[in-house]
Amino acid sequence: MxxxxxxxxxxxxxxxxxxxxxxxxxxxxxxxxxxxxxxxxxxxxxxxxxxxxxxxxxxxxxxxxxxxxxxxxxxxxxxxxxxxxxxxxxxxxxxxxxxxxxxxxxxxxxxxxxxxxxxxxxxxxxxxxxxxxxxxxxxxxxxxxxTTPSYDIYVTGACDHWQLAKKEQIHTLTNLDNRDHKWRSVTRGGCSHLAISDKGQLWGFGYNGTGALGTGDYVDPEAPTLCSFGENGSHPTNIVQATTAFYYSAALDSDGYLYVTGNHSYGCLGDNQGDVNTCNFAKLGERKYKYISASNMYQEGYRGYTLFAIGKDDDDEGCLYRCGWSDANCNVHLSDEANAPAITTMKKVDDGTLSEHKWLSVAQTKFMGAAINEDHEVYVWGNAWEGCLGNRDNSGKHYDPFKLSFNGETPKIKKVVLGGQHALALDMDGNVWGWGWNESHTLAQSDTGAIFEPFIISIANNEPCQDIAADLYQSAAVTTDGKLYVWGQSAYGNIGLPDGSIMLPTYVPFEEKIGAIQMGYWSTLALSTGEPVA
Incomplete structure (x- = not known):
């Protein structure tokens, strides 16, 4: 906020x-x-x-x-x-x-x-x-x-790698750390998670086999653990954003400096170190950024090796940078060159559609990428499998990003989240839009086939929403009155409801207002304001 x-x-x-x-x-x-x-x-x-x-x-x-x-x-x-x-x-x-x-x-x-x-x-x-x-x-x-509010983090779902700081599966929203801390935000990356405390410090929990949590070792922590920065392992108090992608992570401080940790394969951390692991966050150059996003979707056979950033300096404010590698399905290179080599240093996108706009945010998964420009328009690219690009295409590869059409409407979009093969967008009026593959009712429709154009998903009889989230087979929205609604595949306690396929957005009973929501690998992380639900 x-x-x-x-x-x-x-x-x-x-x-x-x-x-x-x-x-x-x-x-x-x-x-x-x-x-x-x-x-x-x-x-x-x-x-x-x-x-x-x-x-x-x-x-x-x-x-x-x-x-x-x-x-x-x-x-x-x-x-x-x-x-x-x-x-x-x-x-x-x-x-x-x-x-x-x-x-x-x-x-x-x-x-x-x-x-x-x-x-x-x-x-x-x-x-x-x-x-x-x-x-x-x-x-x-x-x-x-x-001020930016402080939250309690509540979690539910699978715990394969202590990703919820628990050993066993959780089937209802449960406090992450027994209220030992207050939190500003949490980010997910498969089985790895990073959270920023109300003191501005970064904490990690979940899978840490490659050092992606930056805690100074390669052990999966059993509780949120302070992340370490620099050779001296300091714990700065000015971290404002973090992103993680199962094998690697990045963080931004309030000055705009970028820090990276984890597995450096395919240039995904922009420092050209090769296939090595590190377990402390290290500063990446002197350029300043205002937004970062790693390929944070865990899918079988794909864990992502890309990192995007948006410039903050006067000479490149809003410009898009990227590094890493992905197969042709995601097209991080935004090029039709076959088997393009990895981009091993953070490089500015200086040609094509993405160089013609100023950007606010960007996201990417195995099959697709999406970015929101300063006019709050959405541009997408990648593999149009099962309608995930929202352009009536079911098989084409779109190397050059294109502006997404919202069924004749012109909503101002403030957030886009990408699931397995589906996507959600939240506009300024609180409407939730969806498109792509409706497998397991991830788009809250009865027909589980592909939906090729964005449409509005009704949440609680068209209540306006303040946040959205998506993962492989699940989706979520938080209404402006702090209520959490979920739909899609319910398994392992991932959405806090009984197992099964949930077709319609369903309220998750909880006594406190939810301010923000994230979904990870078969899990949900909710940020509670502590205020009672009306």
Whole structure:
């Protein structure tokens, strides 16, 4: 979830009448998924745009702090601090009051000043965030903070490799670690999983035979274990994203640096090390990225050897990078060259359709790849087996990515997840779209054949959804009121329901609201907010 900031005026206090105090009125509320800025208007008709956070910084957490400073000269030495506030919890209100002395100093230079924010991550250096120059007419206002929430992780399903930090199969949603930690996110990669704690540290659990969990050894941990970074095995507190693919993994820190671990075959980790295993996350170069995705589908005979990343630097923001190798079914090379060699270093996609757009996210499995551009359109490529590319094709190989059509509609898509041979997409209105092979009712239709075009899947009588997930033969969605619905093949406890083929989206009884969902190899991982379900 993106951080949300509101700037609201409070009632006027009894200040000296020599200082007129028109209130500041909010024009727009910053919503998740929009640029993190707020337009503010002064009552005298002047306006100011405050950059609340850098556009590429989308996470604020408990323990971070914000300091607000009026700068009335050319340097920060000519400034007045309004104080530093520490974020204590989600939805914190952080009031900053301007005193008469502050106003006197701040307006000494022609009644002009600049407003700066200093954002300090918990344990990290301060970052200056600049606001525009404007008349100083306001004495008191409040910054309302919505932080990225902390969750409990609940799991259910198979435990072949301790992938759920349990030894035996689990048939109902069960707390991962007895509430020993709070979590920001979890990612799945077959039987390997990575989770980011509310302290910004990365933890691993599940299969670790190739060092994919980066825990400093090759042992399958029986409980979530801290991941190690660098030769000294440090545990940084600024990890914001992770991705894993059974044999190898990657992680991003808040600065955009990429770290990799596990099996390096076929150049899948972009460091040209060859077929070796490593068990600590190592930094990959100095280029910065804002999103990463490994080929995280476990399918028989295929475990994926590809890694995609999206650039963050000014010269390549939104550009797609990739490394590794895959057979022609997935076409990581986006080329019709037969038996193309592996791409052993992270390389920018600089020709073809994928070089013509700025990208927000990307995903890939054995048969297909999909990416969402900044216009929230979906492009797909790969093998159109059983309709998994959603283009009425059942056998062709599409080397050049093409824009996916949504049955005549133009939804803005914010997330795509890929199952075995089916796919789901979530649009901005909360609709869940599906296409591909409906084996085991993975698309919630009675006919278990292929569905060649995207269509809307009704969840709980068309309730809007906030998250989706898919794996080989199972699918899931979370409604905006925090309820989890699942469908597809139920086996080994993978979806928390009795065994069998579940045709329609079915509610999974659970006493707490679910905020996000992941599906792994015959398993489900749910992030609970801790709030009771209404």
């Amino acid at each position: 993106h951080s949300i900031y509101n700037v609201n005026s409070n009632e006027q206090d009894d200040f000296n009448d020599d200082f007129p105090v028109p209130f500041i009125d909010v024009l727009d509320r910053v919503k998740p998924g929009t640029p993190l800025t707020t337009d503010i208007a002064l009552k005298d008709g002047k306006s100011i745009t405050h950059a609340i956070l850098p556009a590429d910084h989308t996470h604020i957490f408990s323990g971070d702090s914000i300091e607000m400073i009026w700068v009335y000269g050319e340097t920060l030495e000519e400034s007045v601090s309004m104080g530093k506030k520490v974020v204590e919890s989600p939805h914190s209100e952080m009031p900053f009051e301007v005193t008469l002395e502050m106003l006197t100093a701040a307006t000494a230079n022609g009644h002009q000043a600049s407003l700066y924010y200093y954002y300090t991550p918990n344990g990290g250096p301060a970052q200056k965030i600049h606001g525009e120059t404007a008349d100083i007419d306001q004495r008191k206002f409040t910054v309302e903070v919505e």
